[in-house]
Amino acid sequence: MSQLTGAHQIQSCPALFLAAPASGQGKTTVTAGLARYFTRQGLLVRVFKTGPDYLDPQILAQASRQPVEQLDLWMAGEAYCRQKLFEAAEVADLILVEGAMGMFDGEPSSADLAACFGIPIAIVMDVKGMAQTAAAVATGLASFRDDCVIAGLIANNCGSERHAQLIRDALPETLPLLATLKRDPSIALPERHLGLVQAEEVADELEQRFEAAADWLTSSLQASGDTQSLLQLPRPVDFVSAPLASVPPLLAGQHIAIARDEAFSFIYEANLRVLAALGATYSFFSPLRDSVLPVADALWLPGGYPELHADKLQANNDLTAQIQAFYHESKPILAECGGLLYCLETLIDLEQNQFNMLGLLSGVGAMRGRSGCQGMQSAVLPEGEVRAHAHHRSRSENTPAPMSYGRRQRHPAPGEAVYRSKGLTASYLHLFFASNPQAIAALFSSKITITNDSAIARNGVINVND
Known part of the structure; x- marks a missing residue:
């Protein structure tokens, strides 16, 4: 629903921010899987990537079948980011934002971006090799700042239902376990020395992995019986327009x-x-x-x-x-x-x-x-x-x-x-x-x-x- 407030418009759209305690936790895989899952349901999903990145957006664009923008408060500015989110909310059924590095790393950080626009954060954590400690780390991340809205924890690479239960029991009631995702190497995205391989180089393989990732999310949640399902649309967020100054045609004819x-x-x-x-x-x-x-x-x-x-x-x-x-x-x-x-x-x-x-x-x-x-x-x-x-x-x-x-x-x-x-x-x-x-x-x-x-x-x- 769109509203007018003064010179600005407000557009509501369900939105979720995927952040993590560090790089390599599976953010891109989970974000791509979610984008493909909801796209398969007939929804229009717009995905954004935090910070300067060329490779992840290629992957996420193919997963969502929609263009992917970079958002960065320093590189692009708050007004630019605000307007791009508003424009996406005008057409999308769901907005997903993938963070960069660790949740609080960098100035500005992923947490800064999420807090600026009021987008709830799902913490993606690779829990291999830990149980109650994963709950402790997630709880620390969730309570580190009071201006971030935390949607819950996504426990990636969870070994068994017993593993999941240990994490679930150790979490406070204020931090729901959104999903426990089983280990599955078949959905991992191919990499090289600067990060992920370019999407167009492995387009057919990626299609198979996106479909597998959507199935992976579904089967993992069904097996765990998580009540706070990650596969339900998150709550709507109000995005406010910030019309950008027009650019003069200084390169006309070039x-x-x-x-x-x-x-x-x-x-x-x-x-x-x-x-x-x-x-x-x-x-x-x-x-x-x-x-x-x-x-x-x-x-x-x-x-x-x-x-x-x-x-x-x-x-x-x-x-x-x-x-x-x-x-x-x-x-x-x-x-x-x-x-x-x-x-x-x-x-x-x-x-x-x-x-x-x-x-x-x-x-x-x-x-x-x-x-x-x-x-x-x-x-x-x-x-x-x-x-x-x-x-x-x-x-x-x-x-x-x-x-x-x-x-x-x-x-x-x-x-x-x-x-x-x-x-x-x-x-x-x-x-x-x-x-x-x-x-x-x-x-x-x-x-x-x-x-x-x-x-x-x-x-x-x-x-x-x-």
Whole structure:
């Protein structure tokens, strides 16, 4: 039901926030299973993912058969998150939000997001190897803050009904046991070094796992006889609109070519909406398969897994030559993380194989296995600051002097290097365009003049040396 209050609207919709004491507890599996279960009942389920994440949303979008948005109070802002939840509530029968990391980890945390919008939290916990202790941990999480509404505990990887009963008996009456989910390795989601495998790579396998996960939830609850069924719609939450300022069409008439395939897929749908709102048109191309670069005024090379496809990237000589020519014409190019690696001279994969890349920037990119860097930062650009994040398992060496460094969210040390050469802006940072659309418009603008290999900033903002 929608209501008006002053200049804002209120829309009610059942909603549940899935959080956990730590990563690796099964949040994504449970969220995907719930999304598929209720979708099978004919309900429209909108799922959101907390924080900057490209892989989980792909999984959850396939499970729910609906687009999945990222929500982050720092990266996107409260008004943006509020409006996206309101818009979802207008069309959805159920809203699910998957948290990130541990429930109280980060600033802002999953708990901060849930509390801000009054969404009840279901605590997902892997209870393998503990019983009453699981109840103690869940009780501590539930009582840690008084501004969070706790719906109950979901005990994942529960070994037996006796195991479940020990947890149930140890929980206070104020903390219901929503579900005890039996161990079932057949529903686990495939992973690789940056997290889950991209959905499109294993679409058929995921379909089988989603269906199995929905059945897993049903059979687990039927076997346990839990009265507080997880498979009942949660209580409605009132979501208030927060209309966002309109974006001027600063990129009207500009066409942007965007790399998108198995090697480059870390693209927020929200970023594409910003480009469209700015008046730009865009098209996609595959650096793995296409031999012709689309006719365009600007180029976007997003993040992904170029290290897994470096041999094919190296072999695509025709496209390499065309991107190099595009660069030498000083047209705008944005390269993020995997796109940065693609722009370097050499890429070394996890097996120490070396591959030639575009060579737009001097330097070598090398994969590092499990160690790497992640965290929230602002990209400090001549066009303006843009909220962003870093998440990579590689290092770059022998690169040029950076134009600037990212500004970390809560630490004074310099963040990721930001490089500018001719029209190319490259960094490990993944930008969230909605945080500063005007800066993004200037970044992609083709109105750029080159004098003695120095880039006079787009739209006349500032001088930037090559």
